[in-house]
Amino acid sequence: MLIIAPIVRTPKESEMSLSTQVKASVQEASENLRDAIAFAARGEHPIVINVLADIISRLESLEEVDQLMEKFGSAAGRKEI
Numbered sequence: 001m002l003i004i005a006p007i008v009r010t011p012k013e014s015e016m017s018l019s020t021q022v023k024a025s026v027q028e029a030s031e032n033l034r035d036a037i038a039f040a041a042r043g044e045h046p047i048v049i050n051v052l053a054d055i056i057s058r059l060e061s062l063e064e065v066d067q068l069m070e071k072f073g074s075a076a077g078r079k080e081i
Contacts (some may be wrong), residue, residue: 018066030059
């Protein structure tokens with residue numbers, strides 16, 4: 001019988017959080033996409049608005065994932081001490 005288990009590893013320090021540059025670029029992209037939605041709402045097909053909103057949602061979820069990674073990283077750092 002084959003048992004498949006997730007591979008769990010401790011992330012490297014460089015993998016723990018998004019860099020300031022990446023955070024700023026993602027925030028700028030999100031703002032630009034919000035502008036695009038505002039223009040699209042006036043005459044584009046609804047699927048275009050839906051896709052833009054989905055992209056914004058995914059970009060904004062990066063920040064939440066980053067916060068989680070920081071929490072896990074700080075918890076792992078405390079365990080090692």
